[in-house]
Amino acid sequence: KQEVTQIPAALSVPEGENLVLNCSFTDSAIYNLQWFRQDPGKGLTSLLLIQSSQREQTSGRLNASLDKSSGRSTLYIAASQPGDSATYLCAAPLETSGSRLTFGEGTQLTVNP
Amino acid sequence: KAGVTQTPRYLIKTRGQQVTLSCSPISGHRSVSWYQQTPGQGLQFLFEYFSETQRNKGNFPGRFSGRQFSNSRSEMNVSTLELGDSALYLCASSAGLAGYNEQFFGPGTRLTVL
Numbered sequence: 001k002q003e004v005t006q007i008p009a010a011l012s013v014p015e016g017e018n019l020v021l022n023c024s025f026t027d028s029a030i031y032n033l034q035w036f037r038q039d040p041g042k043g044l045t046s047l048l049l050i051q052s053s054q055r056e057q058t059s060g061r062l063n064a065s066l067d068k069s070s071g072r073s074t075l076y077i078a079a080s081q082p083g084d085s086a087t088y089l090c091a092a093p094l095e096t097s098g099s100r101l102t103f104g105e106g107t108q109l110t111v112n113p
Numbered sequence: 114k115a116g117v118t119q120t121p122r123y124l125i126k127t128r129g130q131q132v133t134l135s136c137s138p139i140s141g142h143r144s145v146s147w148y149q150q151t152p153g154q155g156l157q158f159l160f161e162y163f164s165e166t167q168r169n170k171g172n173f174p175g176r177f178s179g180r181q182f183s184n185s186r187s188e189m190n191v192s193t194l195e196l197g198d199s200a201l202y203l204c205a206s207s208a209g210l211a212g213y214n215e216q217f218f219g220p221g222t223r224l225t226v227l
Contacts, residue, residue, distance in 0.1 A: 031213055043117075043203055044218040089156070093212025100146065100169045100212055103156040 004092055006104035014112050017080050021107045023073040023090035033073050033092045034101070035064050044089065048075070080111045115140065117206050117219035125225045131192040134222045138185050138206030144168075145187040146211045147179060150201040150221075159202075161211050162187050168210065191224075199226045 005024045013019055023033070032051045036044040048057045048064040050073065056065040063076040073090055087108045091101040118137045126132050138145050146169075147159040158171040162181035179189040185206075191198055201221045207214040 034215065036218070041201070041221075041223070043119075043220040044205075046215055046217055049215040091156075091216075100158045100161055100171070101216065102158075105155050 004090060004094070004102050004104040006088075006090060006107050008107060009105065010108040010110075012110040012112065013080055015080060015082060017111075018076070018078050019080055019109070021075040021077070021088050021090075021109070023075070023104055025071050025073070025092050025094065027092070027094040028068050028071055030068065030092045030094065033064075033066055033090060035062075035073075035075050036089045036091065038087045038089060038106070040087075047088075077109075080109075082111045082113050084111050085109055117204060117217055119202075119204055119219040119222050121222060122220065123223045123225075125227065126194050127227050128194055128196060130194050131190065132194060132224060134189045134191075134202055134204075134224075136187045136189070136204035136206075136219060138187070138204075139217055142206035142208050142217075143185055144207045144209060144211050144214070145181055145185065146205045146207075146216065147187070147189050148203045148205070149173075150203060151199075156203070159189065163210055194226045196226050199224060 007022045034049045035047040050057045050066040061078040066073045087106040089106045091103040094102045120135045144163045146161040149157045161169040165181045176192045181187045203221045205216040205218045207216045
């Protein structure tokens with residue numbers, strides 16, 4: 001079964017810490033992978049999209065990498081802030097699902113002041 | 114450029130009723146996808162419309178249907194509501210086919226079925 005998994009399910013860190021969120025997928029032929037942020041009760045905000053031909057993408061304090069051969073993507077957040085507290089989801093269009101996105105279950109991040 | 118908008122934002126219905134949700138994509142986007150989000154099941158894909166045609170459908174019963182208009186706006190309809198349909202319904206738009214292009218999500222419609 002093609003799927004996307006995220007570890008850990010929850011993470012609590014002190015403000016200022018650098019952290020890494022992990023995303024694993026079973027389809028090495030993915031076309032791209034997208035990272036989202038979701039605040040409680042809200043919609044998803046697109047953070048980064050990595051195309052299969054890319055190894056990484058950066059936006060401000062965020063850096064996402066993609067390793068298709070190992071089926072892994074990581075989201076690195078530098079100098080975390082309380083405002084970074086949210087659920088982070090990764091998603092990819094998996095081979096057997098056509099063009100639709102398959103989402104991981106998310107990592108709930110809490111950054112403590 | 115305005116983002117994806119969804120109406121209504123909140124909805125309360127009773128079992129057996131039907132409901133219609135609306136999604137207006139980002140201007141110029143031709144693909145609209147719908148997702149259901151619940152605490153137990155996470156984000157589940159409902160369907161995708163591209164240029165008024167349903168391109169992909171998730172594993173939901175026929176009570177869930179949708180359509181897309183020539184201006185790319187999309188509606189989703191749920192008939193004979195059940196308690197388990199209570200969820201946050203999210204739509205996303207992309208310039209091209211979902212999965213091949215960056216998707217942008219709306220704020221969602223919170224549906225509560227009593």
